Amino acid sequence: MVVSIRRAFALAGLALLSWADALVELVAFLVLCVGLVFFFTPAVDWARGRSARTRELVSRWCEVEVAPPYRPAPAEPERESDGWFRDGNQLYKRAWWIRWNRRFTWIMEDPATSREFGWQVLNPAFALVTALVSLVAGRRALRWYGRWTRYWLGPRPVVAPRKRWLHRHVEALGHQLGILALGFVHLVFSVWQLVVIVGAAPMAAPLVVGCRTVSDTLRREAGNWTGVHIARPYLPPPGLPVPRADGLYQVGKQLYDEPWWPVQRARTQWILRDRATWRDLAGGALIPLVSLVLTLPTVVCFGWGLTGLVLLWGWRPFVAAPVQWYPLPEVSTHLGALAQTPLALVLLVAGLAPAPWLARQQARFVRVWLGPTEATRLAQRVARLDQSRTDVTVAQAAELRRIERDLHDGIQSRLVAMGLKLGAVEALIDHDPEAAKQLAAELRAASAEALTELRLLVRGIHPPVLSERGLVDAVRAVALDSPLKVDVTAEVPARVEQPAEACAYFAVCELLGNAAKHAGAKRVSIALTYAEGVLRVVVTDDGRGGAEAARGSGLRGIERRLGAFDGTLSLTSPPGGPTEAILEVPCQTVRAPSSPKTSTSSGTA
Incomplete structure (x- = not known):
């Protein structure tokens, strides 16, 4: 009994540090929202160390095994044969950026990250209650705490359970706040783009291309949260310049020895002439405003109703003085609190009920400004068809070369060998019939092998079962x-x-x-x-x-x-x-x- 009490209070003391972890992660997220992205990953890694220690102690003291809930960590970048590191279509001399980007994406997309943050916020209160209950319940209280920790920090089944009404609508409210937060992040980066475009247009192309990842994140998350698909609206980038017959590169009336400046000028024109660039900038100003207008009523109603319930039933029973939930009169008795509770519940329902619909409206407004227009769709389709035509031509030429190589190296050589053996059979059939028969048997086996190879070749071109x-x-x-x-x-x-x-x-x-x-x-x-x-x-x-x-x-x-x-x-x-x-x-x-x-x-x- 005494050992269980000591362990419960030790876990409660360790749990108090979870609030410090949550505060550090919250500050890192706020810093992330203003563009300083390199602090969030170390903050989460640091907090996960405390979670790992808690899982270890719970497994030993509470007799409840808690496995790590995280997805497998991303693999280390591998150096290519030419010495470069490759990430998609980008090449890097060093691997630190690829490593950081993969780890950041892994942490942000892992559902265990959000569950762990919720555990960090709620765990200290539950751990203190467990420590007090352990004075009476002993080891049973530790097992309760172990199950609580396993629920938050343990792995979840792959199949998601059916969500209830309250879960779905609270989640939709969170999606509204998420779109609002991403909208403000998009606003910050839009201001930076506008300043660079106005002040230093030749340097705008790399900045705008880099900032488009923020717009892509907003499009992707809005689609994942609300089901409103938002396609990328950007025109394809320009190709490499073609040199003249004398080896120089021409841009207008100017000639250049190297392609660097023509490439930079072409990319700058590509950025500035793309309507999606300016629509992104306009959306950066309008999306946060509209999202704030659509989110504010639900947050106010839900927050007001939740505040009322907390004051009436969470705070009032533990204080001697009456409490007041504005604009209603003061309450000091259970009967008065019961009379005001229906209004708090109505406010909660009024705030949560329209949240899914309002979240979809936010995503549709994002699609208006960050999605493709009809002209952009047509330009993308033309570029895609042009590229596909080139790819099909190259693929057809490669396929014809493969068929020709297989015929030349395989069946043709077999047929030539069969012809030579037929000549040998003609020469041997009169004076050595036994040798002629043996060669004829070899010819029959060779013809069967050639037929099998020919069937495999035909099946590779177009399988008969498919036709x-x-x-x-x-x-x-x-x-x-x-x-x-x-x-x-x-x-x-x-x-x-x-x-x-x-x-x-x-x-x-x-x-x-x-x-x-x-x-x-x-x-x-x-x-x-x-x-x-x-x-x-x-x-x-x-x-x-x-x-x-x-x-x-x-x-x-x-x-x-x-x-x-x-x-x-x-x-x-x-x-x-x-x-x-x-x-x-x-x-x-x-x-x-x-x-x-x-x-x-x-x-x-």
């Missing part, structure tokens, strides 16, 4: 041949155009190969659906994650294939997995398939 049975059965056949456990579900009411089927089929084959060779996956699920003129394929594996389309030639090949059909590849692959690839191919249906709605599963070979 005869359609995409669903072809994917099922690939799943049965895969060494992984593959689940295939399909809801395709009709067969689509053959070029689109071939594009989706080879993309699925490439993704299955990546899951087996690079991801270390054991299980893959493939879902095929068709709706509103779009064939959608979702491939999910349980591998190690960390896949990037910019670094994988196979994924780039999938993007090139999809680009020919104006399709898209969306890849989500956090470190530690799972990896989800979503393929969307616009196409038309031609006729009903043999099995419009199917589900199959393959085991390990």
